[in-house]
Amino acid sequence: QKEVEQNSGPLSVPEGAIASLNCTYSDRGSQSFFWYRQYSGKSPELIMSIYSNGDKEDGRFTAQLNKASQYVSLLIRDSQPSDSATYLCAVNWDNYGQNFVFGPGTRLSVLP
Amino acid sequence: DGGITQSPKYLFRKEGQNVTLSCEQNLNHDAMYWYRQDPGQGLRLIYYSQIVNDFQKGDIAEGYSVSREKKESFPLTVTSAQKNPTAFYLCASSRQGARGYTFGSGTRLTVV
Numbered sequence: 001q002k003e004v005e006q007n008s009g010p011l012s013v014p015e016g017a018i019a020s021l022n023c024t025y026s027d028r029g030s031q032s033f034f035w036y037r038q039y040s041g042k043s044p045e046l047i048m049s050i051y052s053n054g055d056k057e058d059g060r061f062t063a064q065l066n067k068a069s070q071y072v073s074l075l076i077r078d079s080q081p082s083d084s085a086t087y088l089c090a091v092n093w094d095n096y097g098q099n100f101v102f103g104p105g106t107r108l109s110v111l112p
Numbered sequence: 113d114g115g116i117t118q119s120p121k122y123l124f125r126k127e128g129q130n131v132t133l134s135c136e137q138n139l140n141h142d143a144m145y146w147y148r149q150d151p152g153q154g155l156r157l158i159y160y161s162q163i164v165n166d167f168q169k170g171d172i173a174e175g176y177s178v179s180r181e182k183k184e185s186f187p188l189t190v191t192s193a194q195k196n197p198t199a200f201y202l203c204a205s206s207r208q209g210a211r212g213y214t215f216g217s218g219t220r221l222t223v224v
Binding site: 043 | 154212216
């Protein structure tokens with residue numbers, strides 16, 4: 001059974017701080033990794049993808065992948081109240097990019 | 113604009129009634145998916161289809177049925193056999209290449 005685990009939170013950080021969201025996965029053969037942001041009552045939106053070990057930066061977001069430790073994280077710099085949402089980690093294990101396992105999500109609250 | 117359209121946005125079902133949720137995409141994606149999300153929980157896969165006229169059960173297929181007669185359309189029927197259908201239903205699509213999903217805006221189903 002392929003599993004993806006995340007702390008459910010809530011994770012509370014003050015405005016302007018760095019928010020760190022973590023995700024671990026069970027399948028060593030996993031190929032690609034994604035972070036989705038979901039506002040309450042809305043559908044998830046893709047914010048980051050990462051495919052190889054190391055860091056990937058996009059604006060205030062940095063995704064970090066360590067395949068040996070089966071660990072992927074998302075850092076949000078200069079957190080804003082608008083970043084308050086649930087962040088879902090998704091892991092893909094096939095070569096076609098068409099099957100994903102989602103974690104339960106971490107709820108982030110950025111306090112003004 | 114390309115995207116995924118789910119309808120209706122809200123749906124109410126009476127006990128013992130079958131209801132069908134619509135999902136249409138104009139992204140030319142091969143694969144389509146149905147997920148269920150319960151409050152405070154992650155996404156659970158109901159059914160997916162990687163090609164027209166073919167589909168596979170996900171983790172929680174009991175009480176649901178789908179069809180894939182056209183590439184653009186992947187409707188989900190919630191049958192009377194699904195005893196606890198109240199949830200947020202999300203349709204998604206993807207193309208090959210591990211690029212993540214595009215989600216529709218969701219349908220919120222409530223049993224009355």
